[in-house]
Amino acid sequence: MSEITPDLVRHLGVLARIALSDEEVERLTGQLSAIVDNVAKVSExxxxxxxxxxxxxxxxxxFRSDVVGQMLTVEQVLQNAPDATEDRFKVTAILGEEQ
Known part of the structure; x- marks a missing residue:
């Protein structure tokens, strides 16, 4: 069915700049033949x-429609924050910068 030969596999190895041993050539010949046969079956x-x-x-x-719903107030958002300043979350600097 397929026309994959050891010589063709060696040639492909040269084109891909991959050094193939004789054992690898034989193994790849069988594997590539199976792949080509399966592609031919799908093509049919x-x-x-x-x-x-x-x-x-x-x-x-x-996705649901993007509709504006009921929003939280600033107080509701910040009520459980560990630290807040001027209506914002206050977090520790992470870039090593002093504030």
Missing amino acids: VATPDVPATSHPIPLENV
């Missing part, structure tokens, strides 16, 4: 009337 059943898909099940956008 892939017809123009079958659309290409990225998922077997159609996906839908499940």
Whole structure:
């Protein structure tokens, strides 16, 4: 079925600048032959009337509408903060800078 030969695998190794041992050439010959055969099988059943898909099940956008809702007040937001200053969270400097 496939036309993958040890000589072709050696040639591909040279093109890819990969040194292949004889054992690797034999192993890769079989593996590449199997890959080419499987691609050929898929190509046989892939017809123009079958659309290409990225998922077997159609996906839908499940996002809700972006609607402004009830907002928290500044006091509510800061009520459990360990430290706050001027209506803001106060945190320790993380870049080693003194404030």
